[in-house]
Amino acid sequence: MTALQQIPGRPLRKEKVVIRLLLLGLAGTTIYALATLDFGGIDMAEAVRDTLANLKIIFLHPGGPRLSFLSALEEVIITLGLAFLTTLFGGIIALFLGLLGAQNLSPKPVTVVVMALVALIRAVPTILWVLIFAVAAGLGSTAAVVGMTFHSISYLTKAYAESFEDLDRSVIEALKASGANWWQIVFQAVIPSSFSYLLSWTFLRFEINFANAVAMGAAAGASGVGFDLFMASGFYFDLREVGLITYIILAFAMALEAAATRAKGRIKHAG
Amino acid sequence: MPADIFVRRFNNGLVFFLSVAALTAGSILITQYDVVAGFTSIAKAFAWGARNFYPDHHAMARLPEILRKLWQTVLMSIAATTVAAIFAAFMAMLGSRTTRFNALSSILVRGLASVFRNIPLVAWAMILMLAFSQSLVTGYLALFFGSFGFLTRAFIETVDEASLDAVEALRATGAGYFAIIFQAVLPSCLPQMVSWLLFMIDTNIRDATLVGLLTGTGIGFTFDLYYKSFHFHEASLVVIMIVITIIVIEMFSNYVRRIIL
Numbered sequence: 001m002t003a004l005q006q007i008p009g010r011p012l013r014k015e016k017v018v019i020r021l022l023l024l025g026l027a028g029t030t031i032y033a034l035a036t037l038d039f040g041g042i043d044m045a046e047a048v049r050d051t052l053a054n055l056k057i058i059f060l061h062p063g064g065p066r067l068s069f070l071s072a073l074e075e076v077i078i079t080l081g082l083a084f085l086t087t088l089f090g091g092i093i094a095l096f097l098g099l100l101g102a103q104n105l106s107p108k109p110v111t112v113v114v115m116a117l118v119a120l121i122r123a124v125p126t127i128l129w130v131l132i133f134a135v136a137a138g139l140g141s142t143a144a145v146v147g148m149t150f151h152s153i154s155y156l157t158k159a160y161a162e163s164f165e166d167l168d169r170s171v172i173e174a175l176k177a178s179g180a181n182w183w184q185i186v187f188q189a190v191i192p193s194s195f196s197y198l199l200s201w202t203f204l205r206f207e208i209n210f211a212n213a214v215a216m217g218a219a220a221g222a223s224g225v226g227f228d229l230f231m232a233s234g235f236y237f238d239l240r241e242v243g244l245i246t247y248i249i250l251a252f253a254m255a256l257e258a259a260a261t262r263a264k265g266r267i268k269h270a271g
Numbered sequence: 272m273p274a275d276i277f278v279r280r281f282n283n284g285l286v287f288f289l290s291v292a293a294l295t296a297g298s299i300l301i302t303q304y305d306v307v308a309g310f311t312s313i314a315k316a317f318a319w320g321a322r323n324f325y326p327d328h329h330a331m332a333r334l335p336e337i338l339r340k341l342w343q344t345v346l347m348s349i350a351a352t353t354v355a356a357i358f359a360a361f362m363a364m365l366g367s368r369t370t371r372f373n374a375l376s377s378i379l380v381r382g383l384a385s386v387f388r389n390i391p392l393v394a395w396a397m398i399l400m401l402a403f404s405q406s407l408v409t410g411y412l413a414l415f416f417g418s419f420g421f422l423t424r425a426f427i428e429t430v431d432e433a434s435l436d437a438v439e440a441l442r443a444t445g446a447g448y449f450a451i452i453f454q455a456v457l458p459s460c461l462p463q464m465v466s467w468l469l470f471m472i473d474t475n476i477r478d479a480t481l482v483g484l485l486t487g488t489g490i491g492f493t494f495d496l497y498y499k500s501f502h503f504h505e506a507s508l509v510v511i512m513i514v515i516t517i518i519v520i521e522m523f524s525n526y527v528r529r530i531i532l
Contacts, residue, residue: 015531019465022527026468030353033346037407050402058398081298088295123517125480127491128510131498136319137312141302146309146316211391218393219484223302226393230485233397246394253389 057239064241067228072248079217079224080252083209085145090152090209091202097153098160099186104172105164114157122154126212130220144222148212152205159201163194200263207253207260214249225249326508333505337493341512343407344489348475351411355418356468359384362419363426369438370430370448370456380423387420392478396485405487413482414475425467426460433459462531469524476517
């Protein structure tokens with residue numbers, strides 16, 4: 001026992017101090033938040049009981065008189081369409097911004113400006129982008145796609161730029177030495193060699209965009225399964241229909257996730 | 272035959288572009304996306320924004336109220352994330368290959384996490400609103416469930432990927448289950464787990480806007496009220512405040528990450 005006590009404690013390094021302070025701060029904030037936030041005088045026990053009863057109906061008796069399985073499926077395909085368009089537009093624009101943002105392809109000031117722009121775009125929540133564009137284009141799929149494209153641009157520009165930066169510097173220098181211009185370097189070396197990463201990142205974003213498209217359907221009146229979910233729970237209070245929609249979204253989201261995990265594995269494996 | 276490579280490359284490229292084009296055309300058709308309006312709306316939105324979407328002095332008078340709502344929303348997001356992280360850490364110990372009791376517990380935990388994560392936030396918000404009505408609890412729980420699913424998976428991956436040397440060394444000395452977790456697993460995984468926690472707080476503050484809009488609480492509701500009553504100067508002030516908050520938190524997270532990782 002005494003021998004154990006004589007072992008000096010490991011010295012605290014800076015990162016440990018920071019982690020401890022951060023966790024303490026978060027714990028304090030959480031306790032303060034739970035103690036002071038106005039939770040609006042609801043009967044917690046009753047609300048929990050009600051929610052459990054609702055969940056039972058939603059998950060054990062999905063169905064509903066208004067929405068058939070096939071039409072729900074059709075709505076999911078519309079949502080997938082929104083996600084696809086968003087990812088495609090975002091990907092095309094991000095390809096150019098990514099080239100301008102990659103440190104081995106563009107001068108330093110340009111990369112700084114591109115990355116700052118991208119960070120600013122990301123700081124505005126997606127739903128706010130969509131609602132801002134809805135003023136010009138009207139609520140619906142057009143505003144949703146344009147608004148969601150902004151976040152996709154931001155995410156993909158960062159991912160693409162990092163993929164481009166992985167390219168060996170010597171390849172670019174060899175091409176430069178042989179007299180290739182910037183466009184030739186980009187299209188003959190940079191894009192072909194990072195193409196599979198680009199596809200993987202794009203697919204990861206597609207998965208995120210699917211979830212976003214569901215959310216925009218509910219919150220910004222874009223078409224697709226999100227809107228049906230909003231109507232079923234907010235207007236018709238039809239729990240069985242909420243169940244059907246939730247199950248269908250869940251099935252698609254899980255399938256996308258399985259595919260995205262494979263895509264992520266490819267990125268990690270190579271990186 | 273070098274020509275073959277070029278022909279094959281060309282054909283592959285052609286197939287790729289044709290399938291993307293077909294998917295695009297199909298998507299435009301079924302979503303009724305208006306291509307022309309899509310382009311013109313960007314120009315229109317910026318022109319409109321320059322004219323209407325900036326805070327004026329009436330809006331500035333509302334600043335204290337907006338900041339109060341924003342503060343509430345940030346607090347709620349942080350509380351939801353931290354509590355979810357505690358539950359997720361427990362679940363991750365049951366789910367990770369390194370620390371699980373048996374294969375069954377691992378499969379159950381992974382399945383549960385996947386269900387929680389893949390039920391969209393909107394569905395959580397709408398389902399919870401039926402019983403918890405228009406209160407911060409609804410948003411809190413919606414964020415909690417989503418974060419719980421996401422963090423459980425992230426933590427499981429973190430523990431799985433961490434080096435096993437320390438765990439094996441402790442196991443060889445006959446250390447108990449909890450000693451292994453607290454002396455070997457947590458110390459080596461904590462930095463990465465904290466990094467995920469910070470990421471989740473970031474995401475949740477953004478998502479809290481969406482949840483607030485749907486459930487009528489917090490900063491999302493504040494924005495919605497101004498937006499729907501055409502008080503765009505006030506709405507723009509809300510957006511600016513959210514942007515500043517998110518950028519500050521992101522900078523703080525990046526600073527912490529640079530030190531701990």
